[in-house]
Amino acid sequence: MASNEIQFDCERREDYGDGLEVVPCIDGIPFTDLIDTFETGAGMQPAGDAYGGIFPRLSRLGPVEDYFHGRSADVLGMTVLLGCQCGEQGCWPLMARIAVTGEFVIWDSFEQPYRPERDYTAFGPFQFDRKQYGDAVQALSAKIRSDDA
Template structure:
């Protein structure tokens, strides 16, 4: 079974002056993947409506827990993206994160403010567990280091 590559961009958002987390799946930003899917499916609004998660605004807990699905917020689903405004609850992209010994799977995507939308053709994304854990641990170190720096 083929797996996707996962990386995280942890970058400063110029308009808000904060650091945000945006997953990359197969080298492509998740914001771009979902924009392409929603626009292609004729969903409105679509395109440019998602942004990354901003750990400094919300207590997601350790990134390792969050991206293992252990801090699921909504009916067992975990926010992977937030709204372009910076608020994850405003316009989130949620998914079920399932971890096995060998794989981590992102599936059952949902936009909770538009429950009639069908995301069944988006994903699932499968990641090699060892590589996934490494990417999440690296992100966790970056977030922890940025939170410990003085303003």
């Protein structure tokens, strides 16, 4: 399996208390677009424009290095990667398992907890080179720290 490349786009959102919205981008495509395309193509309803990024300041994620390496996962081992387009992380989350190996970071086992009947087995997995992934998470952490300063 070839590796994907990740980056985290950040945008200041005045409509959310001037908070920073974080949207993962995989191979240059916003993750919100990837999931919208998948859900729409799979005939899921509702679908399209349902997801938004996450807001570190509002969500109190803790250290993003822990969060995006799955060390802040819930009791079932799942991490919220996207929140609702309304800005509330818990309203309509897209969750996944984040697995870290010696060489890779893998996002798989996607789920929408409010629609457990949805089948995401054909979405992903996404596999990232661990060093490139770590560099992207560190860059995100620096952006968040400078935003909080």
